Amino acid sequence: MGRESGPRARTTFGWSEISMNNLKLTGKKPGEDRSVIEVGGVRIGEEFVVIAGPCSVESEEQTLRTAVAVKEAGAKMLRGGAFKPRTSPYAFQGLGLKGLKILDKAKRETGLPIVTEVVDTRDVSWVGEYADLLQIGARNMQNFSLLREVGKSGKPILLKRGMYSTLEEWLNCAEYILAEGNDKVILCERGIRTFETYTRNTLDLSMVPAVHAESHLPILVDPSHGTGILYMIEPMSLSAVMAGADGLEIEVHVDPASALSDKDQQLTPEAFKALMRRITELREFMAERAMADADAAKRGDPSAAPVAGQNHAAVRAAAAGASSSRDPFADAMD
Ligand code: PEP
Ligand code: MN
Helix, strand or coil, rough: CHHCCCCHHHHHHCCCHHHHCCCCCCCCCCCCCCCEEEECEEECCCCCCCECCCCCCCCCCCCCCCCHHHHHHCCCCCCEEEECCCCCCCCCCCCCCCHHHHHHHHHHHHCCCCCEEECCCCHHHHHHCCCEEEECCHHHHCEEEEEEEHHHHHHCEECCCCCCCCHHHHHHHHHHHHHHCCCEEEECCCCCCCCCCCCCCCCCCCCCHHHHHHHHCEEEECCHHHHHHHHHHHHHHHHHHHHCEEEEEECCCCCCHCCCCCCCCCHHHHHHHHHHHHHHHHHHHHHHHHHHHHHHHCCCCHHHCCCCHHHHHHHHHHCCCCCCCCCCCCHCCC
């Protein structure tokens, strides 16, 4: 894995060796552990994390009701956009400061840390007062001054993949943030533009093992923007878990039909609850398999090679006898 397999693949496809090899801070070093990023008591990279909430903060009632529902279903953080990067300048742009105050209230009521997007260098410091995890959206992935600014902020950053970006470009954007002295970066695959128009984007789940091979940073998957289609969110979430993702970011709205943005892809709280149950079942199954494989490996059984999803940090920790003081499956098992 990682460095051993990387250079050969890059040569085959003629990728630039220079930029990948220049990942001084984000690149994986041989023998180095994956990073664990702590956000408001949640340890991303160690525990499996689901971030859920509405696309946009629209009102106090909508946000609070959604926050309570996603917490009850097992989400560890609340998402919600107060600044919305919209295709049309006439579309709903977000509530701004009012939206941040609503998120703050939701945090006080539920205890969930807040994930929200920042779109402008001038807003980083004050948005950072409300956000526990600052999101850089796909459209701003290569906004280098914004990357430098959030790097200087020292806040944990969720860096979404640009819709036209290669892995190399994405990791170099993370490098901009780390180069400012901020190593609290989490990546998020959210789909890319391809010739396929059936889905909103083509969710590139191959980036999960690719990021784990090339970088020590955690990677989440956003199946909501990644597909834009409700019935695909469950199969893509489960596939992301199998691929070894460190978590998911999912849009949930108490009344999707009335949503002011992305109404076609937001799950109802009931659908989200059902999805969380499936995710837990799959993770329990994976943990059982990983533990059985670890036992078989101890006996010298050659069939014990782990499958891809077992490469998940939390699965490996469980298989290793949960060496960390926190039980990574405490949440999955209850
Ligand atoms: C979002 O998560 O609110 C969002 C706008 O996503 P993306 O930047 O991936 O399009
Ligand atoms: Mn959205």
